[in-house]
Amino acid sequence: MNLIADFDLSGLNTLGLAARARFGARIESAEAIEELAALASGTGLPLRILGGGSNVVLREEVAAVVGFMATKGKSIDQRADGSATVTAQAGEDWSEFVAWTISQGLPGLENLAGIPGTVGAAPVQNIGAYGIELADRMESLLVWDTQERRQVRLGREDCDFSYRQSMFKRSGNRFIVLEVTFALPRDWTPNLSYPGLDSLPSDADARTIMERVLEVRRAKLPNWRTLGNVGSFFHNPIVQPELAQGIAGVPRYPQRDGSVKLSAAWLIEACGFKGYRHGQAGVYDKHALILVNHGGATYGEITQLAARIVETVRDRFGVTLIQEPIEP
Ligand SMILES: Cc1cc2nc3c(=O)[nH]c(=O)nc-3n(C[C@H](O)[C@H](O)[C@H](O)COP(=O)(O)OP(=O)(O)OC[C@H]3O[C@@H](n4cnc5c(N)ncnc54)[C@H](O)[C@@H]3O)c2cc1C
CATH class of the missing domain: 3.30.43.10 (Uridine Diphospho-n-acetylenolpyruvylglucosamine Reductase, domain 2)
Structure with a gap:
């Protein structure tokens, strides 16, 4: 090499x-x-x-x-009980991998269709969309442990997954994901709970759901090939109920532990940032959670804009937004 x-x-x-x-x-x-x-x-x-x-x-x-x-390869292991596991190498394109599982007659990942990036990065932030996250389907993964200098197989319980979080993110680049194995449900039922999917018939098949997910994503998100972006720039903040109650009109999603998840997009839009520009960096004019590169934006312009948003939202609502993309 x-x-x-x-x-x-x-x-x-x-x-x-x-x-x-x-x-x-x-x-x-x-x-x-x-x-x-x-x-x-x-x-x-x-x-x-x-x-x-x-x-x-x-x-x-x-x-x-x-x-x-850039490692490639994927395989299916059909089990006697009718369930299946699928394994993909880290460099496989996530969205192509999802489409491949559906083409093999293996439903379970359709709600996660269209997320850019690789299979190996998917566990790092426990990717999620349309009511499903990676942790719901992942069985195990193979990593290279840079401290111990050896390959280790880890189960889901070792990964400490939560909302856009994992042990991999917290461990500061210690583990390199080599391959990921998913257990796809034998008794699959569609998850149509999320707005945009709820108008589909209750017996919609996985391909129909995947196509609807791709359609909704195309309508909502800018195409990064023509308008640079990293999807959501901030996590939806999880706050104590008293703080959430004090913000009139913000969409609230109660969590099992009593805390409340708020819409970061709503908070940013309420501060007047939708469509705002700072040099060549900007806030997408159709979705306030997405920072975009209008062409030739610099690292400084993007991070200054992000800092201004964080400060303004904190001053106005007392909520601290956490940046989602990583600065290696
Ligand atoms: C338009 C758009 C829409 C998006 N929508 C969603 C969405 O709906 N849901 C969602 O969760 N995310 C979404 N994202 C974010 C992004 O697609 C995911 O986080 C994706 O998993 C990143 O994959 P990547 O290969 O591009 O990772 P990279 O950006 O290359 O890397 C991200 C981090 O993972 C680490 N990493 C990468 N590969 C490995 C590996 N093999 N082993 C260990 N660490 C590794 C990197 O070091 C880095 O810290 C979106 C992004 C865009 C641009």
């Missing part, structure tokens, strides 16, 4: 920021990780993994060795 110096990341992040890493390499096999980790430690720089670059905000100069995950 060769490390490429001054590795250009500009075409490898959906926000479309111009960025270069000190060194970079394409990872085409699980074994290559081991080699890359050794090469990175020789440079004295940290190793960072990039998948589809759809949940990162990159600085102009990334002081790291960046491994671009």
Whole structure:
């Protein structure tokens, strides 16, 4: 494996920021990780993994060795009881993988169709959409532990999943996901609870649901290929009920532990940010939770805009927004 110096990341992040890493390499096999980790430690720089670059905000100069995950492969294990597990390598495209499971007659992931990025990054923030999250379907995964320098198989219970959170995010890049295995339900029933899907017939099949999800996503979200973005820029904040009660009109989603999830998009829009611009960075004019690159936006413009939003929402509502995309 060769490390490429001054590795250009500009075409490898959906926000479309111009960025270069000190060194970079394409990872085409699980074994290559081991080699890359050794090469990175020789440079004295940290190793960072990039998948589809759809949940990162990159600085102009990334002081790291960046491994671009490109491992491919997927397989099905049909069990005697009629259930199935499917396994995909980390570099597989998530959305293509979901479509493939449906084409194989295996329902269960359809609500998560259309999320950009790779299979390997999906557990990092426990991706979720339309009433389902990865933790509902994941059975186990294989990781490279950069501290212990060995492969480890982890179960769902080891991953400490919660809303857009996992042990992987908290562990600060210790684990590199190599492959993920999903248990797809034998007695599948459609999950049509989410607005946009609730008009489908109650016996809709997985393909119909996937197509509706893709249609709703296309209508709601900007296409990152033409308007750079990373999807939701902030988590929906989870607050104590007293704080939620004091904000008239905000959509509230009570949680099992008594806390309340609020709509971050509503809070940002209420502060007048929808369509707002800061240089070439902006807030999408159809959805206030999405920051966009109008063309040539810099890391500074995006992060200054994000900071202004956080400060304004905190001053007005007493709620602190947490940024979703990671700054490697
Ligand atoms: C238009 C749009 C819509 C989106 N909609 C949703 C949505 O509905 N729901 C949702 O949850 N997210 C959504 N996202 C966010 C994003 O798609 C997901 O977080 C996705 O899982 C990121 O995958 P990636 O391969 O692009 O990760 P990257 O952006 O490349 O990396 C993200 C983080 O994961 C780490 N990482 C990547 N691969 C690995 C690996 N193999 N092992 C260990 N760490 C790794 C990186 O180091 C980084 O810290 C959206 C983004 C966009 C642009």
